[in-house]
Amino acid sequence: MKRIKIITLGCSKNSVDTEHLLAALPPEDFALVTQAPFDYLLYNTCGFIGDAKEESIQAVLEGVEAKKRGEVTKLVVFGCLSERYSAQMPELIPEVDAWFGARDLNPVLAYLGAPASRFISRRQEQRRGYAYLKISEGCDRRCSYCAIPFIRGAHRSVPMEDLVAEARQLVGEGVSELILIAQDTTFYGLDLYGHRALAELLERLSAIDGVERLRIHYSYPSDFPEDVLEQMASNPKVCKYLDIPLQHISDPVLANMHRHIDSAATRSLIARMREKVPGVVLRTTMIVGHPGEGPQEFEELLEFVRWARFERLGAFCYSEEEGTWGASHLKDDVPEEEKRRRLDALMSLQAGISLDFNQSRVGSVERVLVDAVMDGALVCRSFAESPEVDGEILVETERADEKLIGSYIDVRITSADEYDLRAVQL
Numbered sequence: 001m002k003r004i005k006i007i008t009l010g011c012s013k014n015s016v017d018t019e020h021l022l023a024a025l026p027p028e029d030f031a032l033v034t035q036a037p038f039d040y041l042l043y044n045t046c047g048f049i050g051d052a053k054e055e056s057i058q059a060v061l062e063g064v065e066a067k068k069r070g071e072v073t074k075l076v077v078f079g080c081l082s083e084r085y086s087a088q089m090p091e092l093i094p095e096v097d098a099w100f101g102a103r104d105l106n107p108v109l110a111y112l113g114a115p116a117s118r119f120i121s122r123r124q125e126q127r128r129g130y131a132y133l134k135i136s137e138g139c140d141r142r143c144s145y146c147a148i149p150f151i152r153g154a155h156r157s158v159p160m161e162d163l164v165a166e167a168r169q170l171v172g173e174g175v176s177e178l179i180l181i182a183q184d185t186t187f188y189g190l191d192l193y194g195h196r197a198l199a200e201l202l203e204r205l206s207a208i209d210g211v212e213r214l215r216i217h218y219s220y221p222s223d224f225p226e227d228v229l230e231q232m233a234s235n236p237k238v239c240k241y242l243d244i245p246l247q248h249i250s251d252p253v254l255a256n257m258h259r260h261i262d263s264a265a266t267r268s269l270i271a272r273m274r275e276k277v278p279g280v281v282l283r284t285t286m287i288v289g290h291p292g293e294g295p296q297e298f299e300e301l302l303e304f305v306r307w308a309r310f311e312r313l314g315a316f317c318y319s320e321e322e323g324t325w326g327a328s329h330l331k332d333d334v335p336e337e338e339k340r341r342r343l344d345a346l347m348s349l350q351a352g353i354s355l356d357f358n359q360s361r362v363g364s365v366e367r368v369l370v371d372a373v374m375d376g377a378l379v380c381r382s383f384a385e386s387p388e389v390d391g392e393i394l395v396e397t398e399r400a401d402e403k404l405i406g407s408y409i410d411v412r413i414t415s416a417d418e419y420d421l422r423a424v425q426l
Helices: 012-024 050-068 080-084 106-112 148-152 160-172 198-206 226-234 251-257 263-276 295-308 325-329 336-359
Strands: 002-008 030-032 038-045 072-079 130-134 177-181 213-216 238-243 281-288 312-317 365-374 377-381 393-396 408-416 421-425
Touching (some): 002 012, 012 130, 038 050, 050 072, 050 080, 072 080, 080 148, 130 160, 160 198, 177 198, 198 226, 226 263, 251 263, 263 295, 281 295, 281 336, 295 336, 312 336, 336 408, 365 393, 377 408, 393 408
Parallel strands (some): 038 072, 177 213, 213 238, 393 421
Antiparallel strands (some): 365 377, 365 408
């Protein structure tokens, strides 16, 4: 038995890749272990922005030290970092035994001595009631700040029948909430079926017995498929929740970003979503300090957030990424201190909006999914919270049993802050 451990860094898409890889390892040949010694220690890395790259490099260097101590026989790195810097990384960290990219996991399996796979099955390392379902890979968008297209390649949809088979396996293992992810979920199906097929996929997945919730992440606003809104409004299994990264609202900044949508179209889309899906919870992300964002453009962004009142919003400062169009054609002209000031101002505004939304739910009865048990309380989520990026509903109960993980309970919301809510079980 080969003792193996995989450490996953970065986003939920990387987590799915790791689970596909784990499922492809023959259990009679590989033992998944958490403590050294390891025959193989693998790192699934992130190479998207500066902080993530630094985290991945630091983690690999820790693996190098473990190898020097005799705790690791073979050190293997794959994923976005090694895809993006395939020429540089072997020279920078020669102690790594093998480097692989992010677009195909079969070379990793071949190196480990395992057979090739179509990567339909998944192996989750911990029991939980939700799972991410990666419906496509790569991206055909060319946002000026983003390195993903030349890391992950062109957009490639996963065939619908494969996704249904993967979902059935996950449901059979206790998963009831599927979170659809991709670089752009609204692009799904164009390459395979000649049209945007996300709404059709939602119908197919909702027909699976045991699926309770379908949640959509990472939707691009330009040419948003309106039939998805119809699914959200009429299909009880599709959460009235949408993660739709907008990045900005000012026309000059959107043009510099190559977002292929303007302020008027963005505002119209948000208004239609609110109208067609009453009670929808919208999550977005914004970039502050992008080239072209002066004081006026930033004030426009703040005004837009006040108007849209997104229930969930995350933001980050622009960082110039080598290889992107923006790095070669735009001047990173906003000082870092000013970027941080703008980020703080935006998130302070959003804190008040989030607090208002959460407090509006106090006294209501909600159906929640139990994710974990912690300090005698149940850690739960309603349709309005997505794992890892949103707050949680902490339920005080005398029955904080781990057997409840993955089950649904009814609770009454008793208090709330801008992030989390508290509730009692009914």
